[in-house]
Amino acid sequence: MSLLDREVPGVVMTPDNIRSKTLPVAVNIGIAAGAFAVAAAIVLGADIGNWVLVVVLGAAFYLVGLNVVASRIEGKRAARNRAMKSLIYSACVLAILPLASVVWTLVSKGVARLDANFFNTSMNNIGARDPEGGAYHAIIGTLEQVGIATLMSVPLGVLGAIYLVEYGRGKFAGTVRFFVDVMTGIPSIVAGLFILSFWVLIVSPWFNDGQPRFSGFAAALALAVLMLPTIVRSTEEMLRLVPGPLREGSYALGVPQWKTILSVVLPTALPGIVTGIMLAVARAAGETAPVLLVAGGAAAINFDPFGGNQQSLSLFVYQQAGDASRYAPDRAWTAALTLVALVLILTIAAKLLARRNKLSR
Structure with a gap:
């Protein structure tokens, strides 16, 4: 018997009084x-x-x-x-x-300034009254510096997170985790000053006839210092989210721990790890102070990250925003848009790659 067919004493059941009224x-x-x-x-x-x-x-x-x-x-x-x-x-x-x-x-x-000239020319020999000039040299510098920093920080960060989650026990693991947390909040200018005092002033003279030398590689070192704690913390959290029964099932089949980590744990946590890495890359690409301190900036194109001053998009935006030329603000805004678009493209590409690898398994 349906609700409408039931007889309630003193109440006639109709569709109108069994439905609650809603606000139109x-x-x-x-x-x-x-x-x-x-x-x-x-x-x-x-x-x-x-x-x-x-x-x-x-x-x-x-x-x-x-x-x-x-x-x-x-x-x-x-x-x-x-x-x-x-x-x-x-x-x-x-x-x-x-x-x-x-x-x-x-x-x-x-x-x-979103035109071909902006992406194909540098600021070399560009005066204050010249409307031309672009950020080709800054784009090259950003790609090289962030790429080198990523190559250095991602393996160290992922391996450090694996140690903390899978192997780390006792005071040493707690000490490592503490210093990673401290490094997470380090100001970018401190990382730049550290590389300036260590690499530029002490190490680089060994390879440059006793003279300190700015370089894109020094900027990459500073960016790697900033990226490392972010990668470690994000990767650690993603690894902890992997269900324990997955590891236990692998161990029960006789798979050693290192192979379980490579074939079960890391693939399961890969999307989250990629997200953390791209957050670190985005932070590194937008840093200005370390590049200004140890790369110096340049108006001409320099493809060699180990020799001479090198520009980056973030530093280019900073310099153009403070330039007295009336054409400089347009260059600064276009460079900022280019930087955001570059990080977005890299993030989408990394996400698609991680998804494809996951589906292929």
Whole structure:
């Protein structure tokens, strides 16, 4: 017997009284429109703020009005649920707005010099009144410095995380983890000063007739110092998320621990490891202070990371933003857009590669 066929004393069961009432969409929109209209009238009418205050005050009025109206139509419990959902959606919008603003600003201002000349020329022999000149040398420098830093930091970081998760026990592992945590918060300029005092001033004179020498490799060393703790921590967390029964099943089949790590643990955690590596790469690509201290920057193209000054995109943006030429800001915005696009392309490529490897297994 269905619920509609049951007889309840004194109550006639119909589809109308067994379904809870819901707040119509039109009423929800009307509450929002009224809330923001009242907020605009108060803020703009009294001249106490701008549109930012209107949005904040309107959101507060909307939550109050929604709670009152929903309580009368749906009940207090459903009204509280709607209020909480609205708060969650509002927090999501507030989190997305800064990102959307940054992207819009980069795209709108960065397209001014988005041409072939920008990607095919350097700033060599470019004067203050010359509208030409590009960031070819900076793009080459960024790719070489970040690439070398990645080659140095990724193996060390992944192996260090494997030790901490799979082998590390006792005080030594705790000490390593402590110093990794300390290095995570190290300022980038400290890493640059360390490489400056150690590599540039002490080591490089051995290979340069006793004279200190800036180089792209020195910048890569500084970037590797910054990337290493991020890779270790992110990889460690991903390895800890691998279920223990996977390891136990492999051990039960007689597979040694090192092979279990290579064939079971690492492939399972690979997507998360790649994400952590790309976060470290993004941080390294955007660093300016270490490159300025140990690579020096250059206006001409230098393909040799071991000899002479070398430029990077982040340093190029910094220099062009402070240049007195009226053409420099356009170069700075386009270089910033190029840097973001480069990191995005590398991230997507790494994600697709990790996904393909996972599917192929």
